[in-house]
Amino acid sequence: MRVISSTGKTSLGFKNSQGVTSFPIYYRTYVETFFINDKVATATYCTGGNLTLEIYNPTPADVPSSPANYPNLKYKWFKDDVAIAGQSGKTLSVNTPGVYYAQIDYGGCNDENFASNRVTVSSSASGSSVTISSSLGNPFCSNGTGTTLTATAGNKYQWKKNGAVITGATNRSYTTNEAAIYTVDVDFGGCTATGTIDLKGNNFNASLNVPEENEIESGGSLSVTVTTNAVNPTYQWFLGNTAIAGATANTYLVSSPGDYKVKISQASGCTVEKELPFKVTIEGEIPSVEKIPNIISVSAAYPYNFWNIPNEYKNQESSVKIISSNGDLVLDVVNYQGDWPPSGSIDIKNVNPVYYYVIHSQTGEKKGSITLIK
CATH class of the missing domain: 2.60.40.10 (Immunoglobulins)
Known part of the structure; x- marks a missing residue:
């Protein structure tokens, strides 16, 4: 703002025609439309619980894609077109039904054009209203990146595919390129519910x-x-x-x-x-992961001539180490196939030698000892 004196003299004071000597000035940092609740028009919370509405921040955060990229901004939140007192942050916790939206707080420069989408919030005693939408429809035709599944808004999420938990899939949305039955457990803060979608692609057999x-x-x-x-x-x-x-x-x-x-x-x-x-x-191999032999024989008189392990540990993702009582590493392999010790490699004299094994697999670690006898 520039102020010029009509007399040509510099003045430190200012007064307008109404006698006001000071007034606020706002710079509109963000002047685009924006969204709350991940652009979804509805949300549900548990009776007695609450739900958090938040300014939507796309990923990647492409300035000026969202006012959430400007931490200095403040907001006005509205419920049923009435301003909610004392709420100026980018999130709002709600526990009553209504239609909510946010507006960037530019003081006297407020403009309804800079308000968010409106979200209808409802309560549920059981959280039974969880739904899942597919961004590419259902059946979907993938463009190579997959379709994005989005659940009803809640506080926490866990996605599953054909009943199996998808590790790390704990966001509201999940992107997939595979047709299957997907479910999501939604925690509404006090009660939980599950939504299901039988996602079908323009599939093949x-x-x-x-x-x-x-x-x-x-x-x-x-x-x-x-x-x-x-x-x-x-x-x-x-x-x-x-x-x-x-x-x-x-x-x-x-x-x-x-x-x-x-x-x-x-x-x-x-x-x-x-x-x-x-x-x-x-065929005929040890079926149980619990039965790992701890005694083997170097002669044909004993049932175990080689140290065998269950099939569950015979794969490229499982490693086997065998260590002597002196601390020497005598075997270190993956996909062990039950062929240790090599025939004739160990000569047993007066003392039966003891070895120690360590198996690392997807299910954890197993340790034990192996005693060799004649």
């Missing part, structure tokens, strides 16, 4: 030529083949959650036990992925 549970002889193999009507499909085979290098054909020859799966991707038209799991065990 795929099947394996083997059942989900398979058993092969020791030293044998199993040829697994995918049959699919996907357009220009690609394949990737996995042992556990680790991709098998070079295994990208529609057929894979399995020769070791473990939990396998193949991921089929349709790269033409709608980009869709599908996973087919199956398990392979060795």
